[in-house]
Amino acid sequence: MVRVGILGASGYGGAELLRLLKGHPGVELVGFSSRKYEGKALSAAWPQLWDERLFLPQEEVVGRAEVVFLALPNGLAMGLVPEILRAGKRAIDLSGDFRLPPEVYEAWYGIPHKSPGLYQEAVYGLPELHRAELREARLVANPGCYVTAATLALAPLAAEGVLKGAFVVGLSGVSGAGREGEGTFFAEVNENLKPYKVGGTHRHIPEMELNLGRLLAQGHTPRTHGARGEVRLSFTPHLVPMIRGILVTAEAEVEGAWDQGKLDALYRGFYAGEPFVRVLEDLPQTKGTLGSNRADLKPLYEGRTGRVLVFAALDNLVKGMAGQAVQNLNLMLGFPEDTALPKEGLWP
């Protein structure tokens, strides 16, 4: 039994980590922290949990664990990870701290980086692209929901070398903004729909471009710190009145002559054998992924415009966050990759 701990267990990412890790046969959950609930019982923070264990101080969680999940706001993991690694432990960070080259991070996040040297150590936590590296990783930079969806949607075109650019529209439920996210009051969100952080200002843009750039330069299974090409995306996120689920709708400009058959073959080939990516005949819908670690994709050749439409749906708190982190844990520890991870969800 590997001893795991969670820092930041009173946010939504923490809740999903708790749900998944409590059902994991190969790990023992030895501690979890929350500044807000320290010293209180799990059930005080989480009505869905029937568990009276107490939230512990961060240091105690780190002290007890062999692998530490960090589900903290951006800017905190960079201060904690050095010590975790020095103590010979491994870390899976769910924030943005180690996903981008430090200078790019600083430019887009507006936070000075405290541990820039560790970026070279971090493995980018998208198993479909970086599986081999992840098996050896001591520090994983676990990507978030929009980037996971957009990258999975466009990766086959990028790895094939034909992706010239894309107009990416993101549609997200409210839980992506966190537990008491700004501007997420029910009366203002329900029966409402709005774009936000548009016009090239969303901080997940450089990460999407980096991922696709790696694929352009290196093909199907890039190294995190290998060569990268350039691709330019437009990204336009919207807030949708639902709790979970994101859908990415991308219109890609591609080189060469395509048709539906070639496109299907490319996508089915690229994701063949993947335990958590399904290429559909029909169009995906977010509810089809609720509570599961699956991403559902559908590429579509649009004859009228010669463009390629790709749709990607996933549960932002599972494949877009905690589930992916557990998938990375499984790779790091040598467990079957789908241990404790549902491929199928709830309906309705």
Next chain:
Amino acid sequence: MVRVGILGASGYGGAELLRLLKGHPGVELVGFSSRKYEGKALSAAWPQLWDERLFLPQEEVVGRAEVVFLALPNGLAMGLVPEILRAGKRAIDLSGDFRLPPEVYEAWYGIPHKSPGLYQEAVYGLPELHRAELREARLVANPGCYVTAATLALAPLAAEGVLKGAFVVGLSGVSGAGREGEGTFFAEVNENLKPYKVGGTHRHIPEMELNLGRLLAQGHTPRTHGARGEVRLSFTPHLVPMIRGILVTAEAEVEGAWDQGKLDALYRGFYAGEPFVRVLEDLPQTKGTLGSNRADLKPLYEGRTGRVLVFAALDNLVKGMAGQAVQNLNLMLGFPEDTALPKEGLWP
């Protein structure tokens, strides 16, 4: 591995049976039927499932299985169960067909009963009250969501012999009406709230009264076909704009002198050790039970009126339907009672 089958696997109860039984280590799901989807793949009916097995004809499912779940509209199980039992198989019926004495059933459901003799054979499938009987059952009459919630809410008072009557208000999400339930279009249900089948017309009233009457006469662990006392309830259901979850709010008239301490002691004692009933300090909320087989209860002594308020929340498709059926299966087969049944749910 026990071979189980599901009749009616394209409704919501069927979906939850599929979810739970696919994760059950002691059973093999050998078939499932649906008139609408016969010959089609599971994934055609269910976007959340990644499973291309085909829906089979009813007879084939029955033929292959040792235990048959019947998740069919009222009035159908009564025609199928005799043959299932004759073939030496066991049946768990999720409809109302075997929950009431046949003459009561006919009066409230308006359906002539085809197998009235089997009522004596049926064990009422509420594990908290009928655990011992269920271990031996060949035919289980699995109760629904409102009755489970109202019975669990008032059982301690009834078993204590102090329950004189109650005003029971039911608040239900939409999935209780079934997959394409009448009057459940989004534009007419969202941002709306309405009572329905009020004034003593809801067919679950006699079942609640029967359950509480048994407790009044027999105490804590009644026999399905034992003596029963009489209790009269008012029941007023409402449709709430959410998918899953029901809440029962009951105001009980009780004999004797009560206070909060006595009440808490009664409820905690009554449900001590129950794997799926939690007596809370705080008020329950439906989201706390989402996806789990748990019921959350809170009794409250109301000093101003001398009445007892009880709140009960559960997921109508799990503890109020499919999860309870699997709990009964576990009892019948001698598995640990919580096998494949989550005590904790998803949030948010």
Next chain:
Amino acid sequence: MVRVGILGASGYGGAELLRLLKGHPGVELVGFSSRKYEGKALSAAWPQLWDERLFLPQEEVVGRAEVVFLALPNGLAMGLVPEILRAGKRAIDLSGDFRLPPEVYEAWYGIPHKSPGLYQEAVYGLPELHRAELREARLVANPGCYVTAATLALAPLAAEGVLKGAFVVGLSGVSGAGREGEGTFFAEVNENLKPYKVGGTHRHIPEMELNLGRLLAQGHTPRTHGARGEVRLSFTPHLVPMIRGILVTAEAEVEGAWDQGKLDALYRGFYAGEPFVRVLEDLPQTKGTLGSNRADLKPLYEGRTGRVLVFAALDNLVKGMAGQAVQNLNLMLGFPEDTALPKEGLWP
């Protein structure tokens, strides 16, 4: 044109006052205030408004207006109204400050009353009961949503002298908690349902009992400060995942022999000619009142228990708040009572 002003125009009550008063042909809106938005344009606070007039300081609004609406948190109007009245202006207060005898107010609201003497001056703003008094009022204590619904639901029984008590269940949308109401984040409210402030703790209980007590003692058209009898209610509110609308479901214990015909006759007679109360054949639903100043009622005789069920639905921000305030304004100023007030709403 009567000059009117609004204090507290950036809350939901203020938004509805703005909507209704901007369409009122007999008044001129001369100012509106908001601590948060002072000096900013209306459209900065309200995306639905196309109006660049600025929020003014409170004193300026009061200075310009002949009639002042106070849509402020509890405890503020009591400090402002004395001066408004001294200046010869009239006031309609939407808070609880003048609805209850000061000693009762202090006990339930926990706020020392600064102007206890003004209670005798205040007319209770429920037009269906206090129409004549309201025509002469200088200060109106405008009731809120739950109390309006519960009072209208039970008034005919109280005025008839047969109401012994009632179990009142309140079901409310989220906007009743205000613009950024505590515990109203989308991800925690949607797909959730919960009771709150139960067990005789909700501060609207004494107001309901006071209203019904006046009717018991004085009959159909009581005086605010006349005699009152006693009635004891249980009140159990719940939060429902919708924005607008409340439903009150009351089970009343009544004296004498009743049947559906007598009950219908009582209610239809009591509300005959009322412009904003409709007694339905069918059950009410909240969406039927959306955006309108109407309350929909349905009394139902429940033969099995001998109790009377009454359902009342209304839009909490209109008949339960701003619309009722405008109805009172119309009475005070001698306009037709329904001026600028929709009897019919939006669907869906």
Next chain:
Amino acid sequence: MVRVGILGASGYGGAELLRLLKGHPGVELVGFSSRKYEGKALSAAWPQLWDERLFLPQEEVVGRAEVVFLALPNGLAMGLVPEILRAGKRAIDLSGDFRLPPEVYEAWYGIPHKSPGLYQEAVYGLPELHRAELREARLVANPGCYVTAATLALAPLAAEGVLKGAFVVGLSGVSGAGREGEGTFFAEVNENLKPYKVGGTHRHIPEMELNLGRLLAQGHTPRTHGARGEVRLSFTPHLVPMIRGILVTAEAEVEGAWDQGKLDALYRGFYAGEPFVRVLEDLPQTKGTLGSNRADLKPLYEGRTGRVLVFAALDNLVKGMAGQAVQNLNLMLGFPEDTALPKEGLWP
């Protein structure tokens, strides 16, 4: 008082026509029909209406009215309009029957056109572009929600002659699918999000291209049957879990050099003086238009890609349907264009 009638008054478009026309000071509503509710009272179809007038047969409505609104499924108006016009009456058709050249209509709608000659008679009912023509119109082809939003979003660029193409994403609430629209059950729509009719198959594509083509060829105020240029759009609609409201997000490819200032000036100039189009500083949200006849727009220059993003929000049942029809009525009858049409809506 002009006598108006509504054919198809039991659908959502009919409900909004009823709401708006009942408040119109210059018209008398002389009749309304519904196959389903013929002979029944308005309140039987519509819980929000307090109106016991009866639904009449179609012929009787037509017989009484001077202007007839047709809010019927596609394919019916083409059979009714000839006789209405022959009788010297005027018609406003809310269906697609007269919006497209008959051969284009037949290709995209799959319905043989019964009155192809009338297309030359029909004026396209978008007041912002065809105001002068509408004043003289006998037959108006009233456009729907997606086309109104997309056309208003891109019209300034097309009229300026710089629009080369656009990727248009549509996001719609459920009421756009009609009262019991296929696939709109609450349990399957809530907490779900999905694309539909994608890949160039949605029948509103040719109408958008026609509108923008007219602007390209004719500039700001085109004639319905004048010259047209060519523009090619991709259109990708999605179903969002809300009742009302649509948002169109368009990424336009444009000629020439642009920046935010030039773009704002173009849009503000183009819509200067329009009573129902607002060009915002901030991003629009659908709730800001709820219940109003307003469209909110925001153009945005995206420096990273050189593309122009445009967002357009409106209430699909008002500016996208019934409100626009009343706006056209006002033009036809010489009433002020905003008579009975709210510029401001409800919040929340």
